[in-house]
Amino acid sequence: MSAATTRSRTPDRLCAEAVDLARAAAEEAAAPGVVGEHVGLVSEGDRVVTHFFECKEFGYRGWRWAATVARASRAKVVTLDEVVLLPGPDALLAPEWVPWSERLRPGDMGPGDLLPTDAEDLRLEAGYSGEDEPLPSSPVSHEMAELAEAEDAEVTPGAPATLPTTPSRGSIASVAEELGMRRARVLSRYGLHVAADRWDEAFGAKTPMAQAAPASCVTCGFLVPLGSSLGQAFGICANEFSPADGRVVSLTYGCGGHSEAAVMPKPPQPAAPVIDETKVDPFPLRPAPDSGSVPAVSDEDTAELGHS
Numbered sequence: 001m002s003a004a005t006t007r008s009r010t011p012d013r014l015c016a017e018a019v020d021l022a023r024a025a026a027e028e029a030a031a032p033g034v035v036g037e038h039v040g041l042v043s044e045g046d047r048v049v050t051h052f053f054e055c056k057e058f059g060y061r062g063w064r065w066a067a068t069v070a071r072a073s074r075a076k077v078v079t080l081d082e083v084v085l086l087p088g089p090d091a092l093l094a095p096e097w098v099p100w101s102e103r104l105r106p107g108d109m110g111p112g113d114l115l116p117t118d119a120e121d122l123r124l125e126a127g128y129s130g131e132d133e134p135l136p137s138s139p140v141s142h143e144m145a146e147l148a149e150a151e152d153a154e155v156t157p158g159a160p161a162t163l164p165t166t167p168s169r170g171s172i173a174s175v176a177e178e179l180g181m182r183r184a185r186v187l188s189r190y191g192l193h194v195a196a197d198r199w200d201e202a203f204g205a206k207t208p209m210a211q212a213a214p215a216s217c218v219t220c221g222f223l224v225p226l227g228s229s230l231g232q233a234f235g236i237c238a239n240e241f242s243p244a245d246g247r248v249v250s251l252t253y254g255c256g257g258h259s260e261a262a263v264m265p266k267p268p269q270p271a272a273p274v275i276d277e278t279k280v281d282p283f284p285l286r287p288a289p290d291s292g293s294v295p296a297v298s299d300e301d302t303a304e305l306g307h308s
Helices: 003-009 019-029 142-150 172-178 189-202 228-232 299-303
Strands: 035-045 048-055 063-070 079-087 124-126 185-187 223-225 234-237 248-250
Touching: 019 035, 019 048, 019 063, 019 079, 035 063, 048 079, 185 189, 189 228, 189 248, 228 234
Parallel strands: none
Antiparallel strands: 035 048, 048 063, 063 079, 124 185, 223 234, 234 248
16 A cells, blocks of 8 residues: 555545634535534545535435535645535435336326337337338238339338328338238237236236136136237136226136126026816805804894894
């Protein structure tokens, strides 16, 4: 270790004693009454010392006013270098800045919000190329491209969405528009896999709802199948009582609203009344005297009781 390094770690005596000069500079830079007690000093180098003062400003807990003083070689006068507000060891700091593209979460967008897409977004790829030949997975085949060349068709310089006018008939852009390929970019294989992983995590076989379900969605009558390659693993739930109604669900997902989980039997219907029309039951217009619960009594018997 050199002598210069040793001297730089030892605070200069005159600079260390210049506390009043450092305080006056800190009070001039700060608002009145926010510079607190002297809390220490540190040597910044040969004849350079920084004095720290407590900051009483609201919202700056743990921060310190730092006033750096210095003196020239063989000089007796200490001068001021700078005054700044620095965070201390236990200072209250703002969280680390994160770009908006990393802060964005699903559900953050509202009406009127615009979400720009990066030009190099890995989830997207070119739908087709107007300058070169179409992609191998494009519905525009090589034969159609050769036909357009044989017919002296015009090749547009870009995607139809970027053209100022409607592409003329016979150009690759017009053919792509007729085939429903007006989109300049489509979902890439990476974007497809990322979406599939996200959907499977939300409504897949590993969710608690699917673990307790009586059957999977692949046998449910409320499942609306999807086209393309996604239909091999996903569908759309159309059961309004299911927690996944209107959502893309994995075929291995399931819930208690399965169409065949508990089929309710039809309510029993009462039998129709049977009427025997071949037999006639006679019913007298007047009841018999002995048909009631009270026995019939003649007038002679009632005369003894004083009845008239």
